[in-house]
Amino acid sequence: xxxxxxxxxxxxxxxxxxxxxxxxxxxxxxxxxxxxxxxxxxxxxxxxxxxxxxxxxxxxxxxxxxxxxxxxxxxxxxxxxxxxxxxxxxxxxxxxxxxxxxxxxxxxxxxxxxxxxxxxxxxxxxxxxxxxxxxxxxxxxxxxxxxxxxxxxxxxxxxxxxxxxxxxxxxxxxxxxxxxxxxxxxxxxxxxxxxxxxxxxxxxxxxxxxxxxxxxxxxxxxxxxxxxxxxxxxxxxxxxxxxxxxxxxxxxxxxxxxxxxxxxxxxxxxxxxxxxxxxxxxxxxxxxxxxxxxxxxxxxxx
Amino acid sequence: xxxxxxxxxxxxxxxxxxxxxxxxxxxxxxxxxxxxxxxxxxxxxxxxxxxxxxxxxxxxxxxxxxxxxxxxxxxxxxxxxxxxxxxxxxxxxxxxxxxxxxxxxxxxxxxxxxxxxxxxxxxxxxxxxxxxxxxxxxxxxxxxxxxxxxxxxxxxxxxxxxxxxxxxxxxxxxxxxxxxxxxxxxxxxxxxxxxxxxxxxxxxxxxxxxxxxxxxxxxxxxxxxxxxxxxxxxxxxxxxxxxxxxxxxxxxxxxxxxxxxxxxxxxxxxxxxxx
Numbered sequence: 327x328x329x330x331x332x333x334x335x336x337x338x339x340x341x342x343x344x345x346x347x348x349x350x351x352x353x354x355x356x357x358x359x360x361x362x363x364x365x366x367x368x369x370x371x372x373x374x375x376x377x378x379x380x381x382x383x384x385x386x387x388x389x390x391x392x393x394x395x396x397x398x399x400x401x402x403x404x405x406x407x408x409x410x411x412x413x414x415x416x417x418x419x420x421x422x423x424x425x426x427x428x429x430x431x432x433x434x435x436x437x438x439x440x441x442x443x444x445x446x447x448x449x450x451x452x453x454x455x456x457x458x459x460x461x462x463x464x465x466x467x468x469x470x471x472x473x474x475x476x477x478x479x480x481x482x483x484x485x486x487x488x489x490x491x492x493x494x495x496x497x498x499x500x501x502x503x504x505x506x507x508x509x510x511x512x513x514x515x516x517x518x519x520x521x522x523x524x525x526x527x528x529x530x531x532x533x534x535x536x537x538x539x540x541x542x543x544x545x546x547x548x549x550x551x552x553x554x555x556x557x558x559x560x561x562x563x564x565x566x567x568x569x570x571x572x573x574x575x576x577x578x579x580x581x582x583x584x585x586x587x588x589x590x591x592x593x594x595x596x597x598x599x600x601x602x603x604x605x606x607x608x609x610x611x612x613x614x615x616x617x618x619x620x621x622x623x624x625x626x627x628x
Numbered sequence: 629x630x631x632x633x634x635x636x637x638x639x640x641x642x643x644x645x646x647x648x649x650x651x652x653x654x655x656x657x658x659x660x661x662x663x664x665x666x667x668x669x670x671x672x673x674x675x676x677x678x679x680x681x682x683x684x685x686x687x688x689x690x691x692x693x694x695x696x697x698x699x700x701x702x703x704x705x706x707x708x709x710x711x712x713x714x715x716x717x718x719x720x721x722x723x724x725x726x727x728x729x730x731x732x733x734x735x736x737x738x739x740x741x742x743x744x745x746x747x748x749x750x751x752x753x754x755x756x757x758x759x760x761x762x763x764x765x766x767x768x769x770x771x772x773x774x775x776x777x778x779x780x781x782x783x784x785x786x787x788x789x790x791x792x793x794x795x796x797x798x799x800x801x802x803x804x805x806x807x808x809x810x811x812x813x814x815x816x817x818x819x820x821x822x823x824x825x826x827x828x829x830x831x832x833x834x835x836x837x838x839x840x841x842x843x844x845x846x847x848x849x850x851x852x853x854x855x856x857x858x859x860x861x862x863x864x865x866x867x868x869x870x871x872x873x874x875x876x877x878x879x880x881x882x883x884x885x886x887x888x889x890x891x892x893x894x895x896x897x898x899x900x901x902x903x
Contacts, residue, residue: 335808336727339719343783344735346716350776351742354750354757361752431648439642447887448653454886455656457839458857459875463659467670467868475658478673505655514902517894552902559898566746569839569854573861584840587748592755592844600752608749615744622899623737 355608362397362601365390369595396602400590406603409586413610416500416582417564421557423504428511428556429549433541435512436519446516453509457569464502465491465574495579499570507564511556518552519545558618565611583607656879663872670868685869686877695874698856702878704767705842705852706835709774710828713782716775718824721786722816726795736787740899743780747840758845767850770842774835781834782827785896789823826892829885833893836882853878 366389385391400406435446452460468475469490477487490498522545530540568584571577577585587607591600650657662670664681689695724732754773755764763769793816801815839854846855857878860871886893894902 331808332727333729336723336729339723340735343716343720343739343779346776347739347742347779350750350779351745354753355745357753357756358749431652434641434645434648437641437645439638439645441642441646445645445649446890448649450886450890450893451653451656451883453893454833454837454882455879456837456854456857456875456882458843458854459659459879460655462857462860462871463655463875466871467658467662468655473671473673473868475673505652509652510897513890514894514898517891518902552898555898555902562744566748566840568747569843569858572843573858575861584746584748587751588844591752597752597756604746604749604752607746611744611746611749615741618744619737619741622740623733 358601358604358608360601361597362605363392363394364598364601365392365395366597366601367595368597392598396598397606400599400602400606405581405586406606409581409583412496412580413565413582413584415496416503416567416580417561419500420504420507420564421560423500424507424511424560425553425556427504427508428515429553431508431512432515432519433545435516450509450513452505453507453513455506457506458573460502460506461570461573464498464505469498491574491576495574495576499567499574499576499580502574503564503567503570507560510560514552514556515549518549522548554621555618558614558621561614562611562618565607565614583610656883659872659875659879661872662868663876665869665872667866667869670872671866685873689870689873689877693856693859693874695856695877698851698853699877701767701846701850702836702852702854705770705774705850706832708767708771709778709835710831712771713775713779713831714824714828717779717782717786717827718820721783721790722820724783725787725790725793726798736784739780739783743777751844754841755844765846765848765850770845770850770852773841773845774838777838777841778831778834781896781899782831784899785827785830785892786820786823788895789826790820792823793819826889827896829889830892830896833882833885833889 364385431449435442435449439445466474469488471477471487471489471492474487476490480487488494526544530544535544565582566584567582568588571580571582571585572588577589581589583603584607587600587603590596590603594600663685664683666680666682666684669680670685724736758764758769761769763772797815797819798811801811806815836852837854839858842852842854843858846852853874857871857874860867860874
């Protein structure tokens with residue numbers, strides 16, 4: 327009886343969050359899908375579409391139904407290939423740097439040394455920095471070719487300073503994004519390292535296992551799972567990088583899929599095209615999400 | 629001898645770790661140092677430290693650009709979205725942890741899946757809805773978006789914490805004749821508070837740093853510090869000391885919170901997949 331009462335109460339308690347999340351997920355997504363099939367420009371909300379395309383179908387608000395035209399234009403826009411390429415390149419580079427760097431840093435932080443707690447905080451800190459701050463600090467105070475800190479270092483050792491944002495804008499974006507995500511990988515891998523079985527560690531030490539094979543046969547297998555989690559979660563976030571490109575004005579050379587959708591929609595006012603782009607981004611993210619969800623689901627059962 | 633070797637090793641690792649740590653931390657350190665320089669010194673590096681320490685940049689940022697309004701918006705958005713999310717999430721997580729049904733697992737996974745949706749998939753409709761309802765650049769509108777954005781993480785985190793509260797304690801109190809209300813108030817609440825506090829901390833960090841929706845949906849009135857800092861991307865004259873001062877003020881509170889929340893960051897951001 328008590329359980330029956332609790333069950334009912336439980337359902338009541340869960341329903342608000344289910345309701346709001348459902349609205350949050352379904353309504354915008356449904357609208358995006360619908361808009362992606364419309365000829366819909368905010369500057370020209372009601373084009374006389376019977377003149378543009380005789381016999382075109384109209385929706386309830388007299389907007390032209392466009393079929394797959396938006397998808398066609400979006401997917402054949404050279405900017406799409408560029409943006410898609412940048413999205414994938416950004417994810418790939420930052421993942422490679424953060425998994426490799428994160429593993430090394432986590433191994434270092436797992437050793438006993440003086441001031442470990444403090445060093446750990448210093449290494450995690452970049453992850454807590456607001457993306458707009460990180461972008462502007464890197465762009466100006468570090469990477470500026472004339473007065474930036476890197477230029478200062480280059481000049482003092484007699485090298486020509488690198489003009490990052492003119493000659494290597496994409497690398498510059500990768501570096502500043504990686505700076506924020508290496509700490510995330512470090513934090514997760516370190517947490518996992520610290521849960522490594524002490525007995526196993528001691529046994530390996532007693533047997534005089536060389537450090538390299540200890541790492542290869544004991545540490546690495548233990549880290550595979552958290553590494554996968556890092557890769558999947560970072561991919562979800564990195565596919566959505568926006569602020570760094572927005573504030574550094576690197577949309578041309580480094581603009582990614584989210585930025586292209588933003589440009590289509592909020593700058594060019596092409597709602598139909600932007601929506602088609604949004605759906606492309608959703609499909610891309612879902613492919614990653616599928617694998618991530620399976621990992622997390624398995625863990626939930628364990 | 630072995631002892632000496634380990635000591636040497638420890639000293640070597642200490643040196644290495646501090647050097648690496650300082651390199652990783654350097655951009656933040658440099659920002660803080662630059663914020664205490666004059667604009668002239670900031671752009672003309674002659675050494676690590678300022679020739680004359682000054683808080684001039686801070687007073688300029690305070691007085692010239694209604695910094696306080698942006699900071700206040702950041703606080704309101706972070707606290708507001710966290711508060712409402714907790715109000716909705718606590719009962720849900722409680723119910724799923726203590727009265728799980730057949731579908732609880734699916735429900736949790738579904739909630740998580742909403743977090744996987746890229747914001748650009750929802751940007752256009754949300755923008756249009758906000759425009760039509762007059763919610764663009766309002767605190768209420770952004771609070772709602774941030775609340776929904778982080779709700780899945782909050783529910784998940786609370787769920788993993790509540791799961792760790794032993795159910796036997798509840799049964800025992802029920803046996804002792806405690807009513808549901810009493811059970812909640814005297815037994816569950818004290819045990820749940822640490823988990824709730826951690827969740828609160830993580831969510832404040834996430835909301836404070838959120839820089840997609842806040843950039844796309846605010847311009848002035850409801851604009852938080854993310855937008856304020858972004859306004860420095862169209863520079864005028866010498867601005868590095870001012871940018872540094874503004875940046876330092878924008879990140880300092882979160883660095884402090886993050887220091888407290890290191891462990892919770894892992895749990896919250898991996899959805900309990902790594903503890």
